[in-house]
Amino acid sequence: MWGVSTGFWSGETFSAIDRAPDMLSTMIVLSDVWKVRTIFDEHNHELAPAMFSHLLPSHRSMSNGDKAQVDSMKQFGIPTAKIMAYMAGQSGGYGMLRFTKRDLYNYIHGQRLARISDGDAVATISYLEGKANADMTTVARYTRTADDRLGSLFWVDGEMMSDYQLFGDVMAFDSTYRSNKYKKPLVVFSGSNHHKQTTIFGFALLEDEEVRTYRWLLLNLVDVMGEKTPCVVVTDGDKAMRAAIAEVFPAARHRLCGWHLEKNCVQRVKDTEFRKVFKKAMYANFEVEDFEEYWKTAVESLGLQNNSWVQQTYEVKESWATAYLRGTFCAGYRTTSRCEGINAYIKGFLKSTDSILELVHSLDRVVKVYRNNEVTVQFYSTYYSPVLTTGLDSIELFASKLYTRAVFREVKKQIKGVATLLFRGRDSISTTVVYKFSRMGAPGRIHKVLFDPDDKKIQCDCSMWNSEGIPCSHIFCVMKYEGLEQIPDSLILRRWCKDAKDSRRMPVTMRPGDEGRMLRYAALSSATSLVARLGSDEREDFEFAKESIASLIDKLRHRVYERAGGQPGMSGWKAMKDPVVARTKGAPKRKKEFDQCSQPDVRGKRRCCTKCGTPGHTKRTCSGYCARGVSGIGNGVSPTDGNGSHDGSAAASASLPTELGHAYEVI
Ligand SMILES: [Zn+2]
Ligand SMILES: [Zn+2]
Ligand SMILES: [Zn+2]
Structure with missing residues (x-):
């Protein structure tokens, strides 16, 4: 490395250059040619001791191996400081590392900027599009604000859909704050599976907490989930949320989350004695008259008749008191720990400085952990039998x-x-x-x-x-x-039941049309991911799974071609085109398509049919004529009418979302 050494300036025409570390030379410039006049065969400075050698700029660089390791650790959410400590430990001390903490932070920051160079929103949509290409059942819907920014975003994958079909009778609806740097509230839809564990039905980032935004979200949820609505909705009591639920799920029973109520109680009522009273009123198995009697005497004896929180809470007693909720199926939601658990757990994965892309990545990891928990418990449920003790x-x-x-x-x-x-x-x-x-x-x-x-x-x-x-x-x-x-x-x-997820008992997959196909796909993809998990641990299991799948594929292929009257074999598969490649600048291009598509519609309503892609009607009113010559599967990542949600017609536009998602030619 060549560098100008300041110790050797001796005149206008003289410069000194230090060629570290073996020799020093003084040079003179004559018509752009440098000539060496003297050579000092000594260092002009103290040599750095060995303990500092790893800090010298000329000795520092992150190798590709280091970078790959950092990338993969970062992917699993390990903080940068811990990555540094881990890598130092791995290589035998900080002195053995070829980079400093600053280098590591710079590298990670650079990677982060590169990932979202086209903007966070575009990167997120591209990521979800990529997922939709890999797994046909991933669906994302988003809105665009008046000034062309990402408004709300809602996304689910196939396993979430199939879980919702099975366990969506009771759905909890939770808002989490400080999960991203835009301060958008994150909504988590969750429920309880057959093991009474938390299972995730979907995620959404909302533009704001207005009724119309919640309405957009719920209408899209229902649309994506094949019109299935929950019987009981558990919320934390937000008023706008409640109004939207009453509108979109008129038949659903509203229930307030016990954990959130207790938390509010602690904040709003200072009397510690009342907390015990409230807990008892909430969970004890009172008859209605006993409950009323108990509440009246307890509140009066504590002198809390005029406390506004106590009054308001009493007014919605049908949503939280066991006396009034008895007989309503709650899928084990009586225990308060569930909401607390999901809140604490998800928060452990999120940071208030995260970009949306990082948030979506983190939530992917959360879902993987929950699914792994389910597989573990399913294993114990299936292969271990309890000791009989009751006498019957x-x-x-x-x-x-x-x-x-x-x-x-x-x-x-x-x-x-x-x-x-x-x-x-x-x-x-x-x-x-x-x-x-x-x-x-x-x-x-x-x-x-x-x-x-x-x-x-x-x-x-x-x-x-x-x-x-x-x-x-x-x-x-x-x-x-x-x-x-x-x-x-x-x-x-x-x-x-143990076999709740058994694919043989899935009546929803018998439904006709695209919706049935979507759900069947979701069911098969969750079954095959279980095969992959169980079959990958041991080599013999893997061979067995591989052979079984190969023979299954062979049989299926025969069935398909016998029905079509063609010949079995790979050649037939050429009929299926490659999926559309995820665009890195997806959002702006989409906007263009969006406009062209909607131009002929005189009313200015931006809708396109999901079946044929023609504006002016919807898939429900489609005549069956397919302009593109393909029958699309209504999924993928799609913008819904963002402008609609601003002029108050969100209900109409959101219930019939414009889907410009990927179309696959079907054989
Ligand atoms: Zn809650
Ligand atoms: Zn009984
Ligand atoms: Zn049509």
């Missing part, structure tokens, strides 16, 4: 084979409860038998159970079955008296 062995054995471990624990409590029941009589009304039971210690409360011996139907007037989806101890007691060893089919809720 045949019923317990049947239940243990049927339910997942988490649900079986609850069912077992009910089977155990049979021992505490007192028999209070048995009557017959025509063909129906009526049993009466009371519990030891509470002789006044009698429960009636109706039993129909012909079609093995059992009904109890306690609301355990309705709210938890499992039979109560009264029902098990009748089974004992009647000698039934198996739980009747009418009392088995599929979503709690």
Whole structure:
């Protein structure tokens, strides 16, 4: 390395150049030619000791290997300081590293800028487009603000869709703040799977928290999920959110998240005694009159009648008090830990300085962790059997084979409860038998159970079955008296069974048209990802999986070609074109297509049919004429009418989103 050494300036025509470290030379410039006059064969400075040698600029550089390692660690969200410490430890000390902390930070910052060089929003949309190309069921929808910025963004993948079809009866809707540098609220749709674990249904970044924005989000959710709406929606009580839910899911029961309520209670009511009262009012198994009585006396004795939070909360008691919610199926949402868990867990992956692209990457990792948890628990549920302890062995054995471990624990409590029941009589009304039971210690409360011996139907007037989806101890007691060893089919809720995700029991995939195909694809892709996970650990398993899949593919190919009357073989596959390559500047180009497409529409409504791509009608009103000559699959990444959401017609435009997603030619 050549450099000007300041110690040797001796005149206008003289310059000194230090050719480190072996020799020093003084030169003279004569008509642009440098001539060497003297050579000093010594260093003009102290040599740096060995302990500093790794800091000398000439010795520093990040090798490609270092860079690759940094990139992959960064991908998994490891903080830069820890990457530095890890790599130093790996190479035997900081002195052995060829770069400094500053070099590392500069490198990572440069990579970050390069990734979003076309802008964060464009990079995010491109990333999601890439995902949509790899997995046909990934769907993303976004809006554009009046000044051409990314408004709201909503995205789901195939496994989320198939999980929603199975477990979307109860859906929680949670806003998280400080998850990105634009301060856009992040919405997480989640529910509980058959193991009572959290499962994610989708994510959204919202432009703001207005009712119209939530409405856009929910309408897109319903559209993407094949029109399935939840029965119960759990929220943190945001007013705009509640209004949008009432509009889009009019039949759904609204429930407030217990964890959020408790948190608000701590903030808004200083009386610590009231917190205990509130918790009891929320979770205790009161009858309605008992609840009212308890609340009135407790609030009066604490002098909180005029506290505004207490008043407001009481007004929406139907959304949180167990007394009013009894009989509403809640998929285990009575326990408060779920919301707390998902909030704390997801926040661990997010930073308030993250770009949207980084946020989307981080959430991908969150979903992978949740899915891995499910596979682990599914394994234990399938291959380990619990010890029978209740004394009603045949019923317990049947239940243990049927339910997942988490649900079986609850069912077992009910089977155990049979021992505490007192028999209070048995009557017959025509063909129906009526049993009466009371519990030891509470002789006044009698429960009636109706039993129909012909079609093995059992009904109890306690609301355990309705709210938890499992039979109560009264029902098990009748089974004992009647000698039934198996739980009747009418009392088995599929979503709690070990085989809830078994592809053989997926009626939603039987639906006709594109929607059915989309769901079938989602179902198969979740099944094959399980094959990949289970088959990749051991070499023998891998060989077995590979051979089985190869023979399956062969058989499927024969079926497809026999039906089409063609010849089996790879040649037929040429009919399918390559998917559209994700554009790095997707958003601006899309805007152009968007405009051209909508020009002929005199009303100025920017809509295109998803089936044929022609503006002026929708896929629902399409005549079947296909201008592009392909039958598209309605997915991919697509802008919805962002302008529409500004002039107040969001409902119409969002329910019929414009999809310019990828079209595949179908054989
Ligand atoms: Zn919550
Ligand atoms: Zn009962
Ligand atoms: Zn059409």
